[in-house]
Amino acid sequence: MESLRIWDLSPTISSGLPVWPGDTPFEATPTWEMEDGCPVRVSRMTMTTHLGAHTDAPSHYDPAGKSIDQVDLRPYIGACRVIHCLGVGAVEPAHLADKLDGVPPRVLLRTYADSPQHAWDPDFPAISAATIALLASRGAILVGTDAPSLDPQDSKTLDAHHAVRRSGMAILEGIVLDEVPEGDYELVALPLKFAGMDASPVRAILRQLPMKEAA
Numbered sequence: 001m002e003s004l005r006i007w008d009l010s011p012t013i014s015s016g017l018p019v020w021p022g023d024t025p026f027e028a029t030p031t032w033e034m035e036d037g038c039p040v041r042v043s044r045m046t047m048t049t050h051l052g053a054h055t056d057a058p059s060h061y062d063p064a065g066k067s068i069d070q071v072d073l074r075p076y077i078g079a080c081r082v083i084h085c086l087g088v089g090a091v092e093p094a095h096l097a098d099k100l101d102g103v104p105p106r107v108l109l110r111t112y113a114d115s116p117q118h119a120w121d122p123d124f125p126a127i128s129a130a131t132i133a134l135l136a137s138r139g140a141i142l143v144g145t146d147a148p149s150l151d152p153q154d155s156k157t158l159d160a161h162h163a164v165r166r167s168g169m170a171i172l173e174g175i176v177l178d179e180v181p182e183g184d185y186e187l188v189a190l191p192l193k194f195a196g197m198d199a200s201p202v203r204a205i206l207r208q209l210p211m212k213e214a215a
Contacts, residue, residue, distance in 0.1 A: 062165050079187075185206040
């Protein structure tokens with residue numbers, strides 16, 4: 001049986017993982033310890049719903065949008081393409097124009113040579129609304145980025161998010177693509193079923209396609 005390689009796209013969740021300025025960092029404390037007759041260890045956590053690799057629910061940016069427990073799961077599983085856009089200030093249509101032939105319905109954009117997993121980058125690369133529109137025109141149902149957001153940190157209009165809203169696409173942010181070559185893969189990045197929440201962390205992976213599918 002063919003053994004297919006897996007790439008883990010999720011940064012390690014710890015108190016050192018940077019979060020959006022003013023948002024809630026990860027913290028864990030023990031509820032029970034294996035001592036004084038207790039046979040198990042159990043912990044409690046506090047964190048933002050937008051921690052690390054995560055998917056935004058439409059309710060994050062649209063008052064009428066679905067919460068994360070209501071979203072369709074199909075965009076988060078299936079064929080995808082990783083496209084490198086290294087060193088750009090913002091991903092524009094010209095950066096993708098020659099890389100979309102036969103593109104699968106999920107597109108992940110690598111903008112960092114090395115993802116900043118230990119310090120916040122306020123100048124992270126954004127994705128333009130025109131790029132979202134281009135991907136939607138090619139049938140994309142999910143767009144992913146290794147940046148913490150599709151829109152710039154200081155954006156008040158969230159143009160890329162609202163371009164996603166108009167197209168009905170799903171969003172995947174904060175993934176780590178440092179070791180992933182350009183190409184086509186299978187994506188698995190399921191959100192947790194948090195009632196009424198605006199986002200969810202995910203354990204995002206890519207799996208190598210079988211040779212007959214990759215050919």
